[in-house]
Amino acid sequence: MQEKQKDIIIIGGGLTGLTLAFYLKKAGKDFLIVEQQDRTGGVINTISEEGFIYETGPNTGVLSSPEIVELFDSLNNDCKLVIANPESKKRYIWKNKRWNALPSGFISAVTTPLFSFYDKIRILGEPFRKAGLNPDESIASLVKRRMGQSYLDYAVDPFISGIYAGDPHRLITRYAMPKLYRLEQDYGSFIGGAIEKKKLPKSALQKRTTSEVFSVNGGLTYLISALNNAIGNENIITACKNVKVDKSQNGFLVSFNNEAGQIVKLNAPKVITTTGANILSELLPFISKELIQPLSVLKxxxxxxxxxxxxxxxxxxxxxxxxxxxxxxxxxxxxxxxxxxxxxxxxxxxxxxxxxxxxxxxxxxxxxxxxxxxxxxxxxxxxxxxxxxxxxxxxxxxxxxxxxxQYDISSEQRIFTINKIQDENPGLFLAGNIRDGIGMSDRVKQARMLAEQLNN
Ligand SMILES: Cc1cc2nc3c(=O)[nH]c(=O)nc-3n(C[C@H](O)[C@H](O)[C@H](O)COP(=O)(O)OP(=O)(O)OC[C@H]3O[C@@H](n4cnc5c(N)ncnc54)[C@H](O)[C@@H]3O)c2cc1C
Structure with missing residues (x-):
């Protein structure tokens, strides 16, 4: 049996785990990524075959957080950020047996067949409508209230399918679309808020934080290999089976079977999980089933x-x-x-x-x-x-x-439980897309914030 001591162990080598490791390495920390698959990257993977380069998971990200902009700056020598062709900005929505472009300006907003005449007139009143009082309002209810049924059916519903593969009636705005929620709460209106936000002074970094769509030259896999190179193979173990975390005298004992089938045990005062919620109960057997239940039920x-x-x-x-x-x-x-x-x-x-x-x-x-x-x-x-x-x-x-x-009505209880588990077990951090957003930009942002916390 092998036994080792590490300062920080990261469970899962997807984008969250790798980004966290990247910043820990920069800060000179002693850490190890424990990954169950025989490669890192999680759901990110690109395949080049028969003249096509296709993604098996996410296709594109959005440069919507300063953290992702800075990550690409840091990796500049090893992977090349590519921005979507400006001619591909249009988004089509199916209605009346054909594709209709989502409006991008005043004229197209007036002439589009996507929205009803009534809603087009009613949208003029959007800035004057009262802000909602229910913090757990669904996206569907919020959009219907402020913009009308046809905007929900032919803009927001398909948009939610594209991002969450979800149901806007079940997703809670403040968790699933926090920026939209804040627009109404802080500015009283989507339209007014968007105009006001544009006027705010911006740092050079904020100016580079946009709604631009990105990939990487050759596919997103090259983002993963650039992160791997920077982190170093000696700090990553792949093909780990039966991974478990238990409490130990000085923090935590992480155990697993390595590729050769040997049992490996690692002691660490800090452990960060970045896996899905569904396996946390098995991964962290020292936490009672009752306490962890609000995480296990995440859909x-x-x-x-x-x-x-x-x-x-x-x-x-x-x-x-x-x-x-x-x-x-x-x-x-x-x-x-x-x-x-x-x-x-x-x-x-x-x-x-x-x-x-x-x-x-x-x-x-x-x-x-x-x-x-x-x-x-x-x-x-x-x-x-x-x-x-x-x-x-x-x-x-x-x-x-x-x-x-799906960040639904159970989200408040889930976040409360994550915080409670972390408070009761100092040194344990439950990260990944069980909180803080599902997009690649969100993942990088969370990992960067966590790295800063661990580096202090
Ligand atoms: C089909 C699909 C399409 C998507 N499209 C987009 C998109 O277009 N744009 C966008 O921004 N986002 C998209 N996303 C979301 C985005 O890809 C993810 O949020 C992000 O890549 C998740 O990274 P992660 O590291 O948090 O999780 P993951 O990539 O899931 O990584 C978690 C890692 O943990 C490992 N692991 C799990 N259990 C254990 C265990 N017991 N022990 C050790 N390791 C374990 C897994 O093998 C995996 O490598 C998409 C996601 C999917 C699935």
Missing amino acids: YAPVVQVAVGFTNWKGLKLDAFGALMPTKENRNMLGVLFPSAIFEGRAPKNGALLSVFLGGVKNASLINKSDEEIKLLVLNEISETLGENAAPDLLRIFRYSQAIP
Whole structure:
């Protein structure tokens, strides 16, 4: 049996764990990442095959936090940030059996068929509507109250499908879309708040924190390999099985079977978990089932992601970021991204790469369909909505039964429980997307804040 002592152990080598490790390494800390898979990156992974470069997990991020901007600055020599092609800014929404661009200016906002005439008039009153008083208001209720049913059905509902694969009636605004919640609470209006916020003085870093969509040259895997290189292989152990954390005299005892099947035991005064909520009870057996229950019940949306490549695309012009499907339209896909329109080199010349999403909380059983059934569904969606009937040259299916956590009405109790567990067990930190946001920018922000806490 091997036994070691470390100052800090990070469980999980996805983006959260790796970013945390990156900043701990910079600060000269003694740490180790313990990862169960035989590679790091978690849900982030890029594959290059038959002239296509496709993502099996997240496709793009948004430069929405100063922390992600700074991370790319630090990794500049080892991975190259790429920003979405400006011509791919459009987002299409399906209505009346065709794709309609989400309005981007005054004229398109007035002429769009997406929203009802009544709601278009009513939106003029948005800045004068009272702020809500219920801190646990759902996104659906908030949007309907301030903007109207058609904005909910044909803008926010598909947008929520695209981000959360979720249901706006169940997601609580202050947890799931905290920036939107703050706009109403701080400024009394979405429109007024957005205008006021634009006027605020900004530091150089804040000016670089935008809604720009990013990837990395060659795919997001290169962000992971750049982080791995900076952290150093000696600080990462992969292929760890049966990972458990127990209390010990000086903090915690982390044990697991290594790749060779040997039992490894590591003592550390500080342990940070970055895994999903569903395995925490098993990972931390010293915490009573009763106490940890509000974490164990966190619901995740299942997602099926399908990479589809055509070497000779003859369908609709792919001049957008992608297209989203409102629930009301009752179709099978949640949406489709156009990676080859967003970034250079993702498909052969004249070809196209699509990333189709299916399932989500509203169509959860779809994940159980066979590959053949999913393939038929996807090709049918592509044929009927994008006008390409040819057989694809590449089609790869990726299933995530626990893809995106749903920040629903149970969130307050979950955050309270996380804080309580941390208070009762000094040195233990429960991180990852069980709190603080689901996007890559949120993950980097949380990890950076945690690193600062641990470096003090
Ligand atoms: C299909 C999909 C599409 C997405 N699309 C986008 C997008 O377009 N834009 C965006 O910003 N975000 C997107 N996201 C969200 C974003 O990818 C994630 O929030 C982020 O990558 C999560 O990083 P993480 O490190 O917190 O978790 P993970 O990537 O899940 O990493 C957790 C790590 O912990 C490891 N682990 C689990 N259990 C144990 C254990 N017992 N012992 C040791 N290790 C363990 C796992 O193997 C994994 O490596 C998407 C997510 C999914 C699933």
